Amino acid sequence: MLPDSQNVGATFASALFYGLYLTTLFHCLRWLAFTDDGWSFRKQINWPMLSITLILFGLLTLSRAINLQNTMSQVDGEGYSKPGEVFTTTRLTWMAVVTCTDANVSTLLADAVLISRCFIIYERSRWVIVFPVLLWLGGVLLTALQAYWQIVQSASILKAWEPVNMTVGPGTILMPFWASTIVLNGYATFMIVRRIYRVTKGSKASTGIRQLEFAMRIIIESGFLYVAVAIAHFVVWFTPNAYAISIISSINISVTGIAFNLILIRSARRRVEEIARVDMGPDAISGLQFNVATTKASESRFGVDIEPEMGFHRNDEELGSTTLDHGQISSITPV
DSSP states (O other), rough: OOOHHHHHHHHHHHHHHHHHHHHHHHHHHHHBBBTTTSSBBSSSSHHHHHHHHHHHHHHHHHHHHHHHHHHHHHHHHTSSSSSSSOOSSHHHHHHHHHHHHHHHHHHHHHHHHHHHEEEEETTTOHHHHHHHHHHHHHHHHHHHHHHHHHHHHHOOOOOOOOOOSSSSSSSHHHHHHHHHHHHHHHHHHHHHHHHHHHHHHHHOHHHHEEEEHHHHHHHHHHHHHHHHHHHHHHHGGGSSOHHHHHHHHHHHHHHHHHHHHHHHHHHHHHHHHHHHHTTGGGGGSSSSSBBBBBOOBBBBBSOOOSSBBBBBEEEEEETTTEEHHHHTTTOOOOO
C-alpha cells in the first residue's frame, strides 16, 4: 500500500478531476433535461442518454467517496498494524475491490455506448461490431476475474508469478483490460470516422460537409482525451512506481466522465447554433432538407443530435445502403 503522504496526494488529484467532472455534468444535464431556449423540461427527454449520464455520475461519486474514506482510514491508522502495510480488515479490503470494479464498470458502460453508435451508423450491420463486442465481453470477464483475484490476494491464498506491478490492484488483470478497451475505442472510432468520411466525399452540399466535419472533430478530440489516459493507465503497470499507478487510476474514471459529457455538450450547442443560423434567413440554407421546430429541440433515441433533422443520400456499395439518415448522424459521436 502507498505511504500516507502519497495516498493523500492521489486523493487530492482525484478530487481535482472530480470537480472538473462535476462542472461538465451540470452543463450536460442542462442540455439533456431542459429546452434549448430556457429552463423548462423537455417534452421528450432522451432517457437512455440521461440514464447513462446519471449512472456514470453515481459510479464516479461512489468511487471518490470510497477513495476518501480509504485515505482517512489510512491516515488514522485504522486497519493497519503500522503505516505502509496492506489492509488487515475485511472492510478496507472490500473498499479496494469495489473501487477497481467501479472504474471497470464505468469504462464498460462508456464502451457499450460507443459500440451502439457504431452499430447504428452502419445501418445495424452486425459484422461491424463483432470484434468490439468480443473485446467488450472480454472486459466483463476480466472485471469479474479482477474482483476474485483481489479477494484471493487479500487472504494470501494465491502466490503466483506477477509480470507487472501489483502494488496497487491486480495489475496482471488490469493491464489486459485497459489494452482491450484501447483497441476497442481505436477500432470503433476509426470505423465511425471512416463512415463519416465516405459520406462527406459523396456530399455536394457545403453545409452537410461542414456538419460531418464537426462530428469528426468531436470524435477525434474526445477519443484522444480518453485513449491518452487509457494508454497511460496501461503503460504505468509496467513501471515500479506505485504512486504513478495510484494517480493514473484515480483520474482515469473522471476523464471518462468528462469526455462523455463534453461530447453531449458540444453536440447540443452545435445543434442550437445551426437552428439559429437557419432561422436567420434563406441565405443560410443549403440544398439539405431541414425540418426545424424552434420550440422543440430535435432529439434521437441514442444521443443528442448534432444537427436539425436532415438526410444524406449516397450509394454505399459495401453495405448495400443508399442513405445515412438523421438518426444515424445524431448517434455517431463516441465516448
